[in-house]
Amino acid sequence: MAVVKDAPFGTEDTLFSGSGEGELIAPNGTWIRSGTAPRSSSSPSIRTCPKMDVAAGVARFYNKGSDTVIKATSPFGYVLADPGTVFDFYVGENSVEVAAVRGNVSFVHAATDARYDVSAGSPSILADQSQVSSGEGTVDPDWDR
Numbered sequence: 001m002a003v004v005k006d007a008p009f010g011t012e013d014t015l016f017s018g019s020g021e022g023e024l025i026a027p028n029g030t031w032i033r034s035g036t037a038p039r040s041s042s043s044p045s046i047r048t049c050p051k052m053d054v055a056a057g058v059a060r061f062y063n064k065g066s067d068t069v070i071k072a073t074s075p076f077g078y079v080l081a082d083p084g085t086v087f088d089f090y091v092g093e094n095s096v097e098v099a100a101v102r103g104n105v106s107f108v109h110a111a112t113d114a115r116y117d118v119s120a121g122s123p124s125i126l127a128d129q130s131q132v133s134s135g136e137g138t139v140d141p142d143w144d145r
Helices: none
Strands: 014-016 022-025 030-034 039-042 051-063 070-074 077-081 086-091 096-102 104-109 115-119 125-127 132-134
Touching (some): 051 077, 070 086, 096 104, 096 115, 104 125
Parallel strands (some): 051 070
Antiparallel strands (some): 014 039, 022 030, 030 051, 039 051, 051 086, 077 104, 086 096, 096 125, 104 115, 125 132
8 A cells, every 4th residue: 555645553553665765653652764675563562662563674763752762673683762862774685773763772683682873973783693793884864864
């Protein structure tokens, strides 16, 4: 189904942007911008504790809520983002990369449950099924337009 401006996106819905880009704004202050070919779905509790499962693609998460914690999941782990934070989430077939744009976010590795802090201006985090390492990823300035 094609989505148009101001179309509703509800519990357990799936978004696939194909070759375009999209933006999802939730009532709790969560903004998600998706890049080329992301596949994501929302959790049943998107209003109270938003959880977005990102299967593949690129997304930028903005936590503009005052008391909301965003949880963005992937096959390799998940990110927790407190109010006022912004982060980029790159999910590929074999790995994930997390880069903080504003503030500090945490990445929890799926295989080990180890928690890694990612800060704006610091290196990104790269993870696959078995390990986590420091990345050289930078924030994509095109997202700010």
